[in-house]
Amino acid sequence: xxxxHSASEQQGRRHKVEGPQKHIxxxxxxxxxxxxxxxxxxxxxxxxxxxxxxxxxxxxxxxYIQMAFWMHMKDRGHMYAIVGILTGVxxxxxxxxxxxxxxxx
Amino acid sequence: xxxxxxxxxxxxxxxxxxxxxxxxxxxxxxxxLGGETxxxxxxxxxxxxxxxxxxxxxxxxQELFDLGLVAVATFILLTSSLTSVFAxxxxxxxxxxxxxxxLAVTVLLGLGFLGLEIYEFVHYVHAGHGFTTSAFSSSxxxxxxxxxxxVAFGVVWITILIFQVLRKGLNVVTAPKxxxxxxxxxxxxxxxxxxxxxxxxxxxxx
Numbered sequence: 084x085x086x087x088h089s090a091s092e093q094q095g096r097r098h099k100v101e102g103p104q105k106h107i108x109x110x111x112x113x114x115x116x117x118x119x120x121x122x123x124x125x126x127x128x129x130x131x132x133x134x135x136x137x138x139x140x141x142x143x144x145x146x147y148i149q150m151a152f153w154m155h156m157k158d159r160g161h162m163y164a165i166v167g168i169l170t171g172v173x174x175x176x177x178x179x180x181x182x183x184x185x186x187x188x
Numbered sequence: 189x190x191x192x193x194x195x196x197x198x199x200x201x202x203x204x205x206x207x208x209x210x211x212x213x214x215x216x217x218x219x220x221l222g223g224e225t226x227x228x229x230x231x232x233x234x235x236x237x238x239x240x241x242x243x244x245x246x247x248x249x250q251e252l253f254d255l256g257l258v259a260v261a262t263f264i265l266l267t268s269s270l271t272s273v274f275a276x277x278x279x280x281x282x283x284x285x286x287x288x289x290x291l292a293v294t295v296l297l298g299l300g301f302l303g304l305e306i307y308e309f310v311h312y313v314h315a316g317h318g319f320t321t322s323a324f325s326s327s328x329x330x331x332x333x334x335x336x337x338x339v340a341f342g343v344v345w346i347t348i349l350i351f352q353v354l355r356k357g358l359n360v361v362t363a364p365k366x367x368x369x370x371x372x373x374x375x376x377x378x379x380x381x382x383x384x385x386x387x388x389x390x391x392x393x394x
Contacts, residue, residue, distance in 0.1 A: 167222035175229025182237035
């Protein structure tokens with residue numbers, strides 16, 4: 084985890100405050116993904132398995148946007164955050180696989 | 189840059205991380221969110237296992253779900269996630285009034301989402317989809333209702349924070365609380381992304 088603050092920024096005392104543009108882009112991108120997901124299902128007539136995979140991938144991208152940009156996980160010093168959430172995701176993945184394939188064996 | 193100089197003086201950049209207490213609060217909240225992930229994951233797993241367990245004559249997910257309503261709810265929650273980002277950005281610029289306004293907008297959008305969800309649940313119950321109707325209905329209400337309860341809790345939490353900042357101002361003690369509430373709100377939206385995908389859209393596909 085290397086520091087992304089350059090020496091000049093440290094000396095300049097005032098940190099750069101990020102503008103809203105980046106977040107508005109992330110918002111619009113999330114909206115488009117949501118619309119695509121709903122449109123895929125409403126249009127129907129697509130292979131069910133393909134639809135499932137497409138929906139999961141689009142949800143994954145949206146979650147990445149939320150966590151990386153809006154919850155600042157991409158910023159430095161979020162090692163424990165990433166480890167904590169990934170541990171949770173690992174447990175969840177195990178449980179979902181169990182529920183899908185083991186309960187109705 | 190000692191912690192004490194910030195309490196009354198000028199707010200530092202990223203005030204939520206200016207004190208050890210603030211940093212610990214953020215770290216502890218991440219661990220809490222890891223636990224929340226497991227909690228919701230368990231409910232998702234139960235729903236996935238039971239979603240097709242419907243008795244004769246009981247409504248199935250294809251018959252029940254109204255995607256238009258869900259799309260509006262999704263739009264409201266996604267927008268509220270953006271407004272809470274704006275609140276944190278205003279906090280980082282030490283603009284207390286815009287921060288409070290954005291937090292208030294977030295609360296209002298959260299209330300709008302809750303209103304839609306209550307309307308939806310009432311509609312379902314009238315359509316013969318009660319909590320104990322089928323294994324599908326029980327797991328559905330438990331999962332989606334738990335998320336709704338989280339939204340309700342967040343609405344109360346952020347409302348109280350608005351009043352606290354009004355009384356005590358924005359400083360290194362109150363800033364971490366606002367920051368952590370923002371993280372909570374994003375997490376709620378993350379869970380909703382999975383609910384509208386796994387429950388509603390996949391439920392409609394079959």
